[in-house]
Amino acid sequence: MPVIDFWHWWILAVILITAEILLPGFMAIWLAIAAFLTGLVMLLLPQLTWEWQLLVFAVWSVLSIVGWRYYYARRPIKTDEPLLNKRGEGYVGRVITLAQPIIDGEGKVRLDDSTWKVTGPDCPAGTKIRIVALNNVVFTVEKYVE
Known part of the structure; x- marks a missing residue:
């Protein structure tokens, strides 16, 4: 099995951020954050196997999405046109x-x-x-x- 280093996760984070910029939607950014944090964990704990790395990535992915939803529910974006897309x-x-x-x-x-x-x-x-x-x-x- 090939060795997955921290910088592999950071490259994945850059690819996901690029996808977020180029494609419509608002999902890849949370996976990019999870990939970056997984790379950070790998920098601190380089002995983690690929199975544990995937688990860490999955946990960070869920936490980043749930964390954003919680934050956004508490602090919705204020606008001067609240009914703009609610015809x-x-x-x-x-x-x-x-x-x-x-x-x-x-x-x-x-x-x-x-x-x-x-x-x-x-x-x-x-x-x-x-x-x-x-x-x-x-x-x-x-x-x-x-």
Whole structure:
């Protein structure tokens, strides 16, 4: 069996960082960190067999991913456009006029360039409604009272 030295792990870390830069996604960086740390362990404990090296790499991989998820859950990224990629949620609170009636609690509305399914009280066409929630891709609406 060939000997795996610490610098092999560091080369793997560089390859994974390069893959992270060139490819879409956000996963290779955590494996690169694990490869770098495994190389560091190998620098300190060069007698580890390849089986133990793989175990160390696997543990560092899991710890880096879980650690990031824990950190990100506690400190989410703040932005001035929190609804940028949540198109439907941006419509919540908006008041619109029905072009088609809501019958048996279901209907459709046209917002900008899209048609959305709505649920709410039966209303004739021309009624003003307010969008109060988004459940998957269906808006919940209520009659708007000025």
